[in-house]
Amino acid sequence: MSKYLPKQSELVKEFEEKPGVLKGDYAKSEWWETPLEFREGNFCFPAKPEVLEELGFPNPRKWAPTDDDWKLPDGWQKTVMDGMKERLKKYRSLKLYLDSCMRCGACADKCHYFLGTGDPKNMPVLRAELVRSVYRNDFPLVEKILKGFSGSRKLTPEVLKEWHMYFYQCTECRRCSVFCPLGIDTAEITIMVREILQLVGLNNNWTLAPVANCNRTGNHLGIEPHTFVQNIESLVDDIEDLTGVTVNPTFNRKGAEILFITPSGDVFGDPGVYTMMGYLLLFHHIGLDYTISTYASEGGNFGLFTSNDMMKKLNAKMYHEARRLGVKWILGGECGHMWRVVHQYMNTMNGPADFLEEPVSPVTGTKFTNAKATKMVHIAEFTADLIHNQKLRLDPRRNDHLRTTFHDSCNVARGMGMFEEPRYVLNKVCNSFHEMAENTIREQTFCCGSGSGINAEEYMEMRMKGGFPRADAVRRVKEKHKVDSLVTICAIDRATLPPLMRYWTPGVSVYGLHELVGNALVMEGEKKRTEDLREEPMAGFEDGDDDEE
Amino acid sequence: MSTTLEKAIRERREEIVSLWRGKVFDRLSDKISPGTPIGDAFVEGMAMILDGFASGDGSLRREGVTTVARILAVHPFRPSHALSMFVDLKTVLLETVPGGEEGAECVRRIDETTLEAFDSFMEHRETIYRLKVEESQKRMHMQLRGKRS
Ligand code: SF4
Ligand code: SF4
Numbered sequence: 142m143s144k145y146l147p148k149q150s151e152l153v154k155e156f157e158e159k160p161g162v163l164k165g166d167y168a169k170s171e172w173w174e175t176p177l178e179f180r181e182g183n184f185c186f187p188a189k190p191e192v193l194e195e196l197g198f199p200n201p202r203k204w205a206p207t208d209d210d211w212k213l214p215d216g217w218q219k220t221v222m223d224g225m226k227e228r229l230k231k232y233r234s235l236k237l238y239l240d241s242c243m244r245c246g247a248c249a250d251k252c253h254y255f256l257g258t259g260d261p262k263n264m265p266v267l268r269a270e271l272v273r274s275v276y277r278n279d280f281p282l283v284e285k286i287l288k289g290f291s292g293s294r295k296l297t298p299e300v301l302k303e304w305h306m307y308f309y310q311c312t313e314c315r316r317c318s319v320f321c322p323l324g325i326d327t328a329e330i331t332i333m334v335r336e337i338l339q340l341v342g343l344n345n346n347w348t349l350a351p352v353a354n355c356n357r358t359g360n361h362l363g364i365e366p367h368t369f370v371q372n373i374e375s376l377v378d379d380i381e382d383l384t385g386v387t388v389n390p391t392f393n394r395k396g397a398e399i400l401f402i403t404p405s406g407d408v409f410g411d412p413g414v415y416t417m418m419g420y421l422l423l424f425h426h427i428g429l430d431y432t433i434s435t436y437a438s439e440g441g442n443f444g445l446f447t448s449n450d451m452m453k454k455l456n457a458k459m460y461h462e463a464r465r466l467g468v469k470w471i472l473g474g475e476c477g478h479m480w481r482v483v484h485q486y487m488n489t490m491n492g493p494a495d496f497l498e499e500p501v502s503p504v505t506g507t508k509f510t511n512a513k514a515t516k517m518v519h520i521a522e523f524t525a526d527l528i529h530n531q532k533l534r535l536d537p538r539r540n541d542h543l544r545t546t547f548h549d550s551c552n553v554a555r556g557m558g559m560f561e562e563p564r565y566v567l568n569k570v571c572n573s574f575h576e577m578a579e580n581t582i583r584e585q586t587f588c589c590g591s592g593s594g595i596n597a598e599e600y601m602e603m604r605m606k607g608g609f610p611r612a613d614a615v616r617r618v619k620e621k622h623k624v625d626s627l628v629t630i631c632a633i634d635r636a637t638l639p640p641l642m643r644y645w646t647p648g649v650s651v652y653g654l655h656e657l658v659g660n661a662l663v664m665e666g667e668k669k670r671t672e673d674l675r676e677e678p679m680a681g682f683e684d685g686d687d688d689e690e
Numbered sequence: 691m692s693t694t695l696e697k698a699i700r701e702r703r704e705e706i707v708s709l710w711r712g713k714v715f716d717r718l719s720d721k722i723s724p725g726t727p728i729g730d731a732f733v734e735g736m737a738m739i740l741d742g743f744a745s746g747d748g749s750l751r752r753e754g755v756t757t758v759a760r761i762l763a764v765h766p767f768r769p770s771h772a773l774s775m776f777v778d779l780k781t782v783l784l785e786t787v788p789g790g791e792e793g794a795e796c797v798r799r800i801d802e803t804t805l806e807a808f809d810s811f812m813e814h815r816e817t818i819y820r821l822k823v824e825e826s827q828k829r830m831h832m833q834l835r836g837k838r839s
Contacts, residue, residue: 180766182818250726259723411828598822605764605818610727640821644814645760 175262177303179206182602185309185595188349193342195353196451200342206305211298217341218296224337225276235333238325239273242266248317248327253587254310257606262307265317265327271303272334305343308334309595310603313446314551314588331593336448344447348594351443355455359436360405361443366392366435372408373433376418383676385668388425390433393466397432398503400463403474403520404441406632407653413635415674416475416653422662423524423655427504427532431472437462440479441632446594453490456482459517460494470500471517475653477592477631480519481556488514505530519553521630524658525562528569534663539670540571542680543626543652546618547574548611548638549586550631560584563630563654570661575622581614591637604637605644612645619649628652695796698787699744706786707737713778721765732761739779743799755807763814772811776804 184206193201200214214220229236248265250256255263262268277293294300313328338344354363364372370392381387391397401424407417424431437458444452463471473483488494497516500509507526509518527533547567553559560583567574581587590608591600618624627638627649635653642649660673671682699706711733715724723729735757742751762772780800784793 182766256726257728259719259721259726259728598825601818601822601825602764602766606728609731609764613727613731640825643821644764644817 177299177306179302179306182600184306185345185347185597185600188344188346192346192349192353193344196349196356198342198344198349199340202342206302211302211343213298213301213341217301220340221296221301221337224340225272228333228337229276232329232333234326234329238269238327238330239276241323242269242273242325243323245322247320247322248325251317251320252311252327253314253316253590253610254312254607257590257609258310258603260310262303263310265311265321265325268307268311269325269327269330271300271307272330275300301338301341301343304334305338308338309345310607312551312588312590312592312595312607314592315555316551316585316588319555319584332445332449335446339448345594345597347597347600348443348446351441351594352447352451352455355439355443356451358438359434359458360408360439361441362405362409364405364409364438366438369405369408369435369438373417373421376408376414376421379674380418380421383672383674384422384664384670386422386425386664386666388421390421390424391431392433392435394432395466397466398430398469399432400437400466400468400471401431401433401474402437402440402459402462402471402517404476404479404632405439406441406636407474408438410632410636412639412651412656412675413632413653415656415659416635418674419653419655419657419659420474420520422659422664423533426534426662426664427527430503432466432468434458434462434466440473440476442479442482443594445478445482452482452486456487457491459483459487460491460497463494463516464496469498470512471497472520472523473517474520475630475632475655477550477552477556477633479552479632480559481552483515483517484557487517502526504532519557519559519562521559521562521566521654524655525565528566535570535658535661536663537570537572537661538681539660539673539679540657541573542673542677543571543657544573544575544622544624545571545626545628545652545657546577546615546622546624547582548577548589548615548627548629548634549582550629550634551586551588551592553630554586555584558584563628566654566658567628570657573622575618575624577614577618581610587611587614589631589634589637589641591641592633596633596637601640605641608637608641609645611638612641615642615649616646619646624649626650626652628654628657630654695787695792696744696746698792699740699783702786703740703744706782707733707740709782709786710736710740710775710779713782714775717771717774717778718765718767721767722761728761732758735761736775739803743803751803752806755803756810759807759810760814763811763818769808769811773804773807776800776807779803 187204190201190203202212204212244266246266252263252265274294275296308331311327311331313331315326315328318324318326351361354361357363358365373390377388406413442452442455444455459471473479494516500512500516500518502523505526512518545567547564549560576582587610589611591604615627625648627642629635629638629651635651638651642651656674671679673679722732735754738750738754738757742748742754780797783796787796
């Protein structure tokens with residue numbers, strides 16, 4: 142039994158003494174009638190009207206969740222119910238998940254948002270119940286079958302408000318599905334409910350502004366090709382200053398063997414840029430024949446957090462660019478949700494990419510058979526293979542100033558089952574690595590608390606609460622092993638974990654895996670290295686010391 | 691704090707923690723649930739405060755204060771509501787430790803801790819605002835970075 146489950150005596154005490162859902166204030170009410178309060182820090186700003194107009198999305202207007210009137214469009218109930226009907230028909234998984242839950246409660250205490258907020262509606266089983274209760278009421282046959290279970294309710298503006306609140310407190314991390322005996326994936330329910338909410342103009346700007354930018358220029362920030370190139374060239378200059386080596390990335394080069402696509406956070410975000418510097422050093426080290434597209438300039442895909450159609454549209458650029466440039470296959474950088482989209486959906490959604498070849502490492506000859514369908518290889522796997530075949534000259538002592546632990550990103554861990562490759566690489570490029578507690582890593586990993594497009598500044602309080610279980614696990618490994626560096630392979634994590642650490646676990650910095658690879662690579666023709674890619678001194682490599690190989 | 695008082699707290703530590711914990715969770719449990727990681731960390735912080743009291747270890751007490759204030763500050767509590775946990779501690783301690791001069795000293799130390807907790811609570815609220823501002827500044831900085839070349 143989970144150690145987090147409350148003891149029976151505590152439950153009895155809570156039931157007897159605390160006013161709550163099951164008695165007292167709400168004795169004559171249903172559980173869903175507990176009051177809902179939008180206040181500063183617990184909602185993301187809605188999408189700006191111009192963003193919706195640009196995307197052709199419904200109901201552009203100025204509004205805020207704190208308003209009484211959310212200015213829903215005429216006939217919104219029908220729009221929502223038709224939207225639900227359509228999706229129940231189209232996506233068998235949604236129907237299965239809504240129908241088959243047996244309320245066993247195994248998922249109840251597995252969600253980081255429940256653990257961090259203590260709000261029962263953040264238990265996955267109740268989160269799904271928010272929509273199931275309406276589904277049950279409005280679909281008579283289902284009601285008939287499910288009679289005997291708990292009640293049903295009408296679709297009202299209050300219900301929509303509740304959906305908006307709680308389906309944006311689910312980060313689509315899928316942790317609950319690992320513990321569900323039936324494999325019910327509440328993340329899929331959230332994806333569908335958010336899609337339905339979009340139909341009546343209930344959304345969030347932090348997700349939709351990047352979607353609009355991506356739709357226009359190919360990347361989340363709306364950066365145009367010349368600025369994208371300039372940014373990478375500024376990283377090339379930084380590499381030269383630090384290592385004395387000039388790396389030569391190419392852009393939109395037809396006939397390159399490999400197209401490299403990474404999240405734009407690696408090009409524009411701090412600390413993501415240091416990971417990008419790591420890639421550039423690695424590719425130079427092995428003489429890779431690769432190019433970067435200024436249009437497929439974003440691996441991330443916030444369409445996943447918006448609607449299936451938008452996800453498909455935004456992802457199409459990967460194969461389009463691969464075809465246009467005539468490459469053999471695609472190499473993908475460190476990202477979480479990008480890999481969920483690529484691994485789980487891309488082949489059937491945008492493929493088949495039969496104009497590409499089954500990926501083969503040009504350096505080791507390894508065939509990446511697992512990428513046979515998508516033709517896209519994960520950088521951690523690519524690098525692990527290089528190291529395994531002894532193709533890299535590495536000096537892990539160059540990371541001796543860091544004591545590391547590893548955060549499994551939800552989408553890479555639970556979305557594609559990649560656990561060992563990043564650990565293998567990390568252990569080869571640094572000398573100090575310690576795992577966090579077992580029930581917080583690999584498939585049981587805790588979310589950063591800000592995934593799925595809710596990484597907005599205004600949502601900071603909620604993010605801190607949702608991220609608490611992850612931060613607490615880092616605190617414990619820090620206390621035990623003096624860990625000061627949290628390594629991850631996700632661009633969103635690189636943006637969200639630094640504030641989370643600063644708040645809960647000060648003294649821990651966040652790194653990308655390939656930043657540490659970049660630190661450890663011994664480059665041909667390099668000058669004496671004394672600093673890492675962040676220009677921090679490397680322990681034992683200070684000026685004057687000469688203890689390198 | 692006098693040794694008699696410290697000894698009394700040490701001897702009845704479990705009872706005091708349990709009484710204090712009960713009162714605090716009665717008030718906060720709609721936001722911080724016992725038995726969850728955040729509830730466990732909160733109880734750890736409370737125990738540190740009490741052990742700091744009992745051993746006269748000011749740094750342990752302050753660490754406990756920081757731990758609970760950091761948790762309280764992310765929840766939508768008013769400062770008065772959040773810090774009422776120290777009023778609870780006062781009630782529990784005065785019921786369980788000797789009165790007289792010892793009691794007066796105890797009250798003085800709890801008041802001092804409450805003020806420390808208020809500072810820490812507000813500092814953490816400010817940290818949250820600072821994180822918000824820094825996040826947007828950082829984004830702006832990185833967008834401008836490419837323009838330098
Ligand atoms: S998918 Fe993650 S965030 Fe959503 S309900 Fe499940 S555990 Fe919670
Ligand atoms: S674990 Fe699965 S079946 Fe059990 S309550 Fe949760 S979703 Fe339903």
